Amino acid sequence: MEAAVFILSLVDCCALIFLSVYFIITLSDLECDYINARACCSKLNKWVIPEMIGQCLSTVLMLVSMHWFVFLLNLPVAAWDIYRYLKVPMGNMGVFDPTEIHNRGQLKSHMKEAMIKLGYHLLCFFIYLYNMILALIND
């Protein structure tokens, strides 16, 4: 059971890592002018909700399996994802808005956020991996 939870989390975490990398690549494409803001934002906005769901999934998994430390580690990130999604003004086209992404250093802060998430997911990846191995051995 425990092993199953961590295997599932591990898969989820891998997906989130790929997603972070995808965000970073797309944003840096925009920075280097390989794609235009419109294309970039519509690509990224598509993945905001899947990312949120993925993050919430691993949070919930940790909660139900009562791994409090990992749960607390996941909670703020999940909360941030939800907050960010809910805070989008009505007139904006999503978390990433093509008309604003070049203003007030938004591109940079999105980039920074994606980087931090990548690091965080990598950390989680190893925690899950360790816990999974531990669970498998204990079984």
Add this chain to the structure above:
Amino acid sequence: MKLTCSFDGTLTYILISVIYWSPGPSQNPVAIQQLPGVSYGMTHQPPYNPMQAKAPVAPGPGLYHSGYPPVSSYQPGPQLASYSTPPGQPLLTRPQIAGPPLHTPPQSASPSPGPRMPLAQATPPPPAVSSSSYYSNLQQPQPNAQPWQYNPVPAPMGTPPPPNSMSSPPRGPVANHLNPPSSSTAPPPPPSSSTAYSLPQQAYGSHSVTQPPGPGIPPTSLHGYNQPGRNMFNILARGRYCQIHGPGQAQLSPSLAALSLQSSSPEALRVVNLLQDRNLLPPTSVPAPTPCLPHDLQKVNCSPEVFRCTLTSIPQTQSLLNKAKMPLGLLLHPFKDLSQLPVVTSSTIVRCRSCRTYINPFVSFLDQRKWTCNLCYRVNDVPEEFMYNPVSRSYGEPHKRPEVQNATIEFIASSEYMLRPPQPAVYLFILDVSHNAVETGYLNVFCQSLLDNINALPGDSRTKIGFITFDSTIHFYNLQEGLSQPQMLIVSDIEDIFLPTPDSLLVNLNECKELVQDLLKSLPTLFEKTMETQSALGSALQAAFKLLSPTGGRMSVFQTQLPNLGVGALQSREDPNQRASAKDIQHLSPATDFYKKLALDCSGQHIAVDLFLLSSRYCDLASLGCISRYSAGSVHYYPSYHQQHNPAQVERFQKDLKRYLTRKIGFEAVMRIRCTKGLSIHTFHGNFFVRSTDLLSLPNVNPDAGFAVQMSIEENLNDMQVVSFQAALLYTSSKGERRIRVHTLCLPVVNSLSDIFAGADMQAMTGLLACMAVDRSVSASLSDARDALTNAAIDSLSSYRHSVLTIQQPGLLSPACLRLFPLYVLALLKQKAFRTGTSTRLDERVFAMCQLKYQPLAYAMLMIHPALYRIDDLTDEGALNINDRTIPQPRVLQLSAENLSTEAAFLMDAGTVMYLRVGKNCNPIFLNQVLGVPSYAAVPDNLYLLPELDTAESQRTRAFIGWLKDQRPFFPTLHVIRDESQLKPSFMQNLIEDRTESALSYYEFLLHLQQQISK
């Protein structure tokens, strides 16, 4: 299945109930216009095509100076000086002695005695200089305050800069420039404006300030003045000062005083105690400061009307900028109508190979064959063709080419600058014909204006035109050639809009002019009896988008109510009871992303949407405005428009339409703003879509659009003396030519705070702050934006007090160049866009915000700080003389009720509106001779036009008001008001120095600032 019924005899209706159309590709066959790649008639080049020479002449009033054949028209150098004069504004001005360009620094800045020599024998200024002095400022205006630390880049404090020698950058063979400040013959820079302004403490006031370091400036700060380029003047100024300090001083003639104002550079840093000196407004408009550059660079620099920076001296590092707490940014008016513009036709446009900068006057030539880019410092080859100079018809002088002599220049681009062949000019008009719209009667005015100006629409033989009207259905008009009368096609399926006859809705204007005229004549009567009250604007826009997609073009949307049907329907969000009382204003941001998405689609297809909103009720401009904002259109708002009830508004609409229809237009435009390595742009303001980091997509560009950008310093500029900014606007003219207009601005880099303050441009700073505050009110809240504005004033003044002044004195001290900044900030706080506590309709507030972001600085400044004149005693003294008309020049008064009197008449010019306030006991001569009424009581309530009387007073007054009106592209309404008039409150609200129920007076505001600073 079509059902045809005839109606009215004028039009044929076809009701289409079944959709079976697949709109065919209606790509118009467009002749590819091959631009002969030609240069200035060099013999070894492809032959110069004489036809080509005529092409560039743009039509339309006041656009280019008459004939501007690319080849023959170059005039080297001096010409530039005059181009900055806007049409209609004469060079001849008030008694301004042609002074030296302001801070013309000597080549080397070390305060050695050397430079004195040239000064002593100063020669009369060359003509070019004198005309450029028209722009030089009386003083260095404003330092900016950085209220917001938007600059995310924390730059490390720069290492101490190298001894700052102000030498110009290496320019190779270009003549060496050791230009002494040319007209230093001029009388002593006297001091301060005080003489001229008659300060209370004139007795010493004027003198003490004469001394460069004003009374409050500590000796240490002297060091600041000795910065590059200034020292010479100081020496001179001080020397002179000693001489005149004696008895002679009192006799300084006004002209001398004016001159001195211009020429002393420390003037910008003269310490002013804002709490004591009240009369700080210059008698006429506030001039832009001149960058402290070597004379030969400044001579060719871009005009401040086109390109302005908030800090005319760029700080070396971000940390220095943060310390100065002033915003760094550029304000542009790139497509301004210029009276003189060099146009170059050349097969190769010389650009830097790595950063693609266009060659400009500030590059340096290493030798004849190499030039160094002034933005990225790459060394480039000079192409063979560039060696020939068409102006002098000589070979081997690349640095004398017009491209290197003019900071503003236009190139005719070759086919490599085109994504597709240039498209024809396409105009589509989308008209609201619901009951509400018909009620206002705008259709008559619109149709009549278009009929009158139909031949003046910019374009060529390919120009296309089309019309769509809408209420709860969408009506198209088939104007195909060969029809005997226009055919109206009604599409009632607004959920899934389609084009009934895609090929015949947009027609060639020249071939179908009669049909178009028929339509325009019958349109107003056609809907006279409509009872349809709904408005399906969203669907009409989608239809128009489909119609224009293949070619791009311009959509003009006329809307009179809140769209309430189909896609893009909006709800009323305004609660009229909350207008005055609400602590924070809600609903400044759009309610839906429909209009934004559509605008981006339009932008992608090179379509701009201009919105004319004529409504007395709430229309949710915050949402609707997005359609223009992101498609680079413009928004025009006529609140309470009604044909009978509001004749002033009707006249304004009429005049604005005329300008709108006939002004120059550029299609498929993009603008790129480049800056020297180390600087970067982080926020853009204006109407456009930012496509990539420095590329603005502008489906249309019009001459009345302004832009602003905020910048940050990402790398230290330690080893640079100057930095440059280049705005390149690539557009297709209405004649189907691809053109590039390039503006380059060069500014010095400084490393001391006092120099940064000395170069601050208070008007530019105010304009940029207004843009930032608009952003802030939308993204955070209005009260946040108001706080940030106040903080901007506090920050800049406290930074000045704590970092530049070393001797602390009581009072609120400000450098002279910033002296109006607190006033402007207060004016912003009381502006419609940001005021609280006064009842302001949401749409009007949002419109004011749009204007602040979109208008060029000169017009935005009038909105922020209106000009007040006393006009019942106009005289010819000091008058301008333009085209044999004498235009009196009354002085600008402070916006305070204490300047008003019941015995006089005052004119307040607030940009889009002018108020002529007649006092109760006004001079009967004025009433008689100007207003044409026997007594005060007989002044009509809604007088909005001055009668044309044949008296000297009337002529003077009308000449003056006409002159003011000529200086802006839009039409201001004039209201004559009495004490009892309804409009009196709007007039009084513009008296920003006075206290109102909800806002501080200027003096209270200053006390508040002082309190915050001394904390």
